[in-house]
Amino acid sequence: MGRIGRKRRGPWQRSSDGCWYTTIGRKNVKLGGPDEPWEAIETAYHRVHAKGQKPANLTVSWLCDEFLEFCQHNRSAATYDWYADFLRPFVAHVGLKLRVDNLTPAIVSRWVSRQSPGSQHSAARAVVRVMNWSVAERLIQHSPLVGYVKPQPGRREVAITPAQYAKCLDHAKGRFRDALIFLWHTGCRPQELRIIEARWIDGHKIVLPAAQSKGKKRRRVIYLDDTAAEIAERLSAEFSDGPIFRSMFGKPWAKCGLTCAFRRLRAKTGIDGLCAYAVRHGFATEALKNGLDTTTVGVLMGHANPSMVAKVYQHLAQDDSYMLGAMAKLHVASGAASDSPQSAAG
Numbered sequence: 001m002g003r004i005g006r007k008r009r010g011p012w013q014r015s016s017d018g019c020w021y022t023t024i025g026r027k028n029v030k031l032g033g034p035d036e037p038w039e040a041i042e043t044a045y046h047r048v049h050a051k052g053q054k055p056a057n058l059t060v061s062w063l064c065d066e067f068l069e070f071c072q073h074n075r076s077a078a079t080y081d082w083y084a085d086f087l088r089p090f091v092a093h094v095g096l097k098l099r100v101d102n103l104t105p106a107i108v109s110r111w112v113s114r115q116s117p118g119s120q121h122s123a124a125r126a127v128v129r130v131m132n133w134s135v136a137e138r139l140i141q142h143s144p145l146v147g148y149v150k151p152q153p154g155r156r157e158v159a160i161t162p163a164q165y166a167k168c169l170d171h172a173k174g175r176f177r178d179a180l181i182f183l184w185h186t187g188c189r190p191q192e193l194r195i196i197e198a199r200w201i202d203g204h205k206i207v208l209p210a211a212q213s214k215g216k217k218r219r220r221v222i223y224l225d226d227t228a229a230e231i232a233e234r235l236s237a238e239f240s241d242g243p244i245f246r247s248m249f250g251k252p253w254a255k256c257g258l259t260c261a262f263r264r265l266r267a268k269t270g271i272d273g274l275c276a277y278a279v280r281h282g283f284a285t286e287a288l289k290n291g292l293d294t295t296t297v298g299v300l301m302g303h304a305n306p307s308m309v310a311k312v313y314q315h316l317a318q319d320d321s322y323m324l325g326a327m328a329k330l331h332v333a334s335g336a337a338s339d340s341p342q343s344a345a346g
Helices: 038-050 060-074 077-094 105-113 120-136 162-171 174-186 226-238 255-269 276-289 294-300 308-313 320-333 341-345
Strands: 020-024 027-032 205-208 220-223
Touching: 020 038, 027 038, 038 060, 060 077, 060 120, 077 105, 077 120, 105 120, 162 174, 162 255, 162 276, 174 226, 174 255, 174 276, 255 276, 276 294
Parallel strands: none
Antiparallel strands: 020 027, 205 220
16 A cells, blocks of 8 residues: 655645646645746646635635636736725725625615715625636536615716816926826817827827727727827927827826826816816817717717717706707797797787
8 A cells, every 4th residue: 555645734845847736635746836926826826726615605706816816817907906996995805714605785875875976886796706707617506796776877977168178288397288188179088098009000090009098899999180190290300219298207198097186187277087088078069069960079079879968978958058048049940930929919
């Protein structure tokens, strides 16, 4: 009868090849090569042993880590950051030891209710996504959040007006001023502005590759007027490699950097809700007020479904003077002036 080896705890390194292993039962499972960093070996160790656990023993924290690792290798950096911004605070809230079978919709609801009103739907969606992904990956048999109703997504109600834009220009300085003007004149998404490179500029348009566009299914074309084209040409001459829109430190705008710049501008101008997307909403509203149809505006803003403009981006109802003027034009065009009380009295 062969000798029974001693039980090894944790990862161990084989002297013959220098690789790292762990022992499950009588089988040695390779975790990584001799040059792998210890963090990677440790992560592989926990993953291998967790897959041998019963679903009831899995923790919410471990599932969230597994999902983020999946996103890191199979999704864009922006997608990974979006989920991480919600899942890390969620794990901090529920703790590292909460088991999946003890997770309830009530726990998620309590955490979601503590988020800002505009983030509650996204926060809930991130947690539900982890559970659905875990079911698809056969890590758990059933999602503990079946039947959970996510909050309705909020809608941005702020769209800056030309007068507010002029006020912003009075306070915007340096490279941030270029970004502000470009956003107002093109209506592009803030994340699109941050990645524009000189090689994608073609005269009065910028063509983002499908891999860099939202949805990653088709190219995104940003059309430029003379003002936006001048900014793009000037910055592309200065930064021929990498993103052309940069901060005062000469580095490409990060998401948090651009957000902080608009936060400072909001404090200076006193415009409630001012952010990069408020400029995009303002572009859509002004385009519609100037007579462009929703399909054209949708194409200019990069929407595969132009009807999104009418549902999300236009804020005509907030401009009382425009709506009253439109009503007056409607009555004049329809000959309603003949129905006035004076005409009836005559």
